Structures are given as structure tokens and as C-alpha cells.
Amino acid sequence: xxxxxNQHVLVTGGSRGIGAAVVEKSLAEGATVSFLxxxxxxxxxxxxxxxxxRVLFQPADIRDAGAIAAAHDAAVSRFGAVTGLVNNAGRxxxxxxxxxxxxxxxxxxxxxxxxxxLVARAMLPxxxxxxxxxxxxxxSVHADMTYPGFFPYAAAKSGLVGLxxxxxxxxxxxxxxxxxxxxxxxxxxxVQDYFANADPALRDKVIEVHPMRRMAKxxxxxxxxxxxxxxxASFVTGANWVADGGLTARFAG
Ligand SMILES: NC(=O)c1ccc[n+]([C@@H]2O[C@H](COP(=O)([O-])OP(=O)(O)OC[C@H]3O[C@@H](n4cnc5c(N)ncnc54)[C@H](O)[C@@H]3O)[C@@H](O)[C@H]2O)c1
Numbered sequence: 001x002x003x004x005x006n007q008h009v010l011v012t013g014g015s016r017g018i019g020a021a022v023v024e025k026s027l028a029e030g031a032t033v034s035f036l037x038x039x040x041x042x043x044x045x046x047x048x049x050x051x052x053x054r055v056l057f058q059p060a061d062i063r064d065a066g067a068i069a070a071a072h073d074a075a076v077s078r079f080g081a082v083t084g085l086v087n088n089a090g091r092x093x094x095x096x097x098x099x100x101x102x103x104x105x106x107x108x109x110x111x112x113x114x115x116x117x118l119v120a121r122a123m124l125p126x127x128x129x130x131x132x133x134x135x136x137x138x139x140s141v142h143a144d145m146t147y148p149g150f151f152p153y154a155a156a157k158s159g160l161v162g163l164x165x166x167x168x169x170x171x172x173x174x175x176x177x178x179x180x181x182x183x184x185x186x187x188x189x190x191v192q193d194y195f196a197n198a199d200p201a202l203r204d205k206v207i208e209v210h211p212m213r214r215m216a217k218x219x220x221x222x223x224x225x226x227x228x229x230x231x232x233a234s235f236v237t238g239a240n241w242v243a244d245g246g247l248t249a250r251f252a253g
Contacts, residue, residue: 002030184244
């Protein structure tokens with residue numbers, strides 16, 4: 001018996017990093033899993049490596065409502081209605097608030113915020129009709145605290161937590177739960193990319209300020225996602241769960 005038996009979980013950005021760990025964890029907990037990604041080669045390779053009849057990869061750019069609809073249709077015709085959605089795909093942003101263009105701003109918000117609504121919008125009618133469902137939006141500790149040089153990631157992730165609250169209120173009467181999960185530093189490409197753009201001493205400094213003296217492994221985040229997707233979290237909605245190894249509990253000093 002898995003915690004996600006008889007569930008159909010759909011994960012965005014499931015080809016690598018936290019999304020890939022959520023795909024693996026959901027499979028291990030008994031779900032059928034569809035995952036979307038813009039990186040077609042990585043998605044196909046990951047799906048093949050899983051070697052499971054309970055997994056489907058669909059190429060899709062989550063900035064595009066038409067692509068989401070097509071991927072959703074394919075997922076539903078393979079495994080039936082989606083019962084659990086993980087809005088995970090995201091991107092970093094290193095823009096300057098003065099020189100950033102509107103197009104660059106729009107792209108950050110399209111990936112890190114608007115997509116969560118677009119993907120949820122495609123799946124909510126079936127969840128409402130079934131009077132069941134769980135949505136987990138992968139936000140970030142940047143929703144509450146941030147640092148210079150990362151503009152405007154914090155704004156998008158704060159917006160995602162606000163979207164989570166609004167959707168939770170709208171969907172509560174239908175027994176559809178909507179939560180955010182805010183990871184701290186997690187060992188993925190996104191974090192490698194951040195350190196590659198920073199002072200070489202930064203990585204050690206960051207580890208030093210973590211109470212647990214380490215970053216998360218993607219599966220440690222996926223374990224929390226599985227809980228929020230499962231019936232064990234049946235009275236949890238509108239929440240923002242932080243999984244950061246105690247990082248944001250720390251005051252300067
Ligand atoms: N890694 C961290 O430390 C960390 C911390 C806090 C929050 N997060 C959040 O967790 C989520 C996953 O991050 P990660 O570290 O695993 O990143 P990652 O870059 O390793 O993986 C992101 C995945 O999303 C896909 N993707 C990107 N844009 C897409 C698009 N337009 N359409 C479809 N797929 C797209 C990528 O191809 C990739 O497979 C993101 O939302 C990120 O902001 C990560």
C-alpha cells in the first residue's frame with residue numbers, strides 16, 4: 001500500500017531536480033505519474049530510465065496554455081483525471097531592476113507564477129467535480145526572505161504563495177486542497193547555476209549559515225510533497241510549508 005495508490009499525479013518540470021524526485025517518489029507511493037517539461041530530450045531519457053508503465057512524459061512549455069491543454073488531454077486519456085498536481089517548473093532570475101526589460105520580467109513571471117494558475121486551471125474542473133484533489137505549488141524561501149542580485153525571483157515566489165492562499169479559499173468548498181512548499185537550498189542544476197554565477201567562496205559560506213550545515217537533497221523535498229499530496233494531509237490547505245534545514249529560523253549573528 002502506497003500513500004498515493006489510485007492517484008494520478010501530474011508534475012511540471014519533472015525531467016530533473018526536485019521535479020524528477022517528485023516523479024520518483026510519487027511512483028514509489030503507488031501513483032500513476034504524468035510529467036511535463038520543455039526539455040524534450042531530458043524528459044524522454046528520464047521516462048525511459050524509470051521503465052514503468054505508470055509514467056508518461058509529455059513535452060510542454062508551461063508558458064503556453066495550448067501546450068498545457070494538449071499535454072493534459074494526453075495525460076487524462078492515458079491515466080484518467082489528474083488528482084494531484086505539482087507546479088514545480090521554475091527558473092532563476094539575475095536581473096537588475098533598472099535595466100531589466102518588460103519582456104524579461106514577463107518571462108520570469110510566466111514561468112514562476114502564471115504557469116501555476118494556467119496548469120491548475122486546466123485540472124480544476126475535474127477536481128471540483130470529483131470533490132477531491134491536491135495541488136502543491138513549489139515556491140521558495142525567497143517568498144519571505146531574499147538577497148540582492150536575484151531580482152525579481154522573490155516577487156514571483158511571493159506571488160505564488162499568494163496564489164496558493166487564494167486558490168485554497170476558492171477550492172476549499174470542493175475539498176480540493178492547495179498548498180505551497182518552500183524549499184531552501186536544494187542540490188539541483190538551479191543551485192549549481194546560482195553558485196556558478198557567484199563568488200567562489202559563497203557555497204561554503206551558505207553551508208556555514210545552515211543550522212544543519214548542508215543543503216537539501218531533492219528527495220527530501222519530494223518527501224514533503226508526497227505528504228501534502230496524500231490523504232494524510234487531508235486538513236492541510238492554504239499553507240506554505242518550509243523545508244529549509246532551519247535556514248530561515250536563523251537571525252544574523
Ligand atoms: N533548487 C533549489 O535550491 C530551489 C530552492 C527553492 C525553490 N526551488 C524551486 O523548485 C522548483 C524546481 O527547481 P529545481 O532546482 O529542481 O530546478 P531545475 O532547473 O533543476 O529543474 C527545473 C525543471 O523545470 C523545467 N522547466 C523550466 N522552464 C520550463 C517551462 N517553461 N516549461 C516546462 N518546463 C520547464 C526545466 O527544463 C527543468 O527540467 C523551481 O520552481 C524552483 O524555483 C528550488
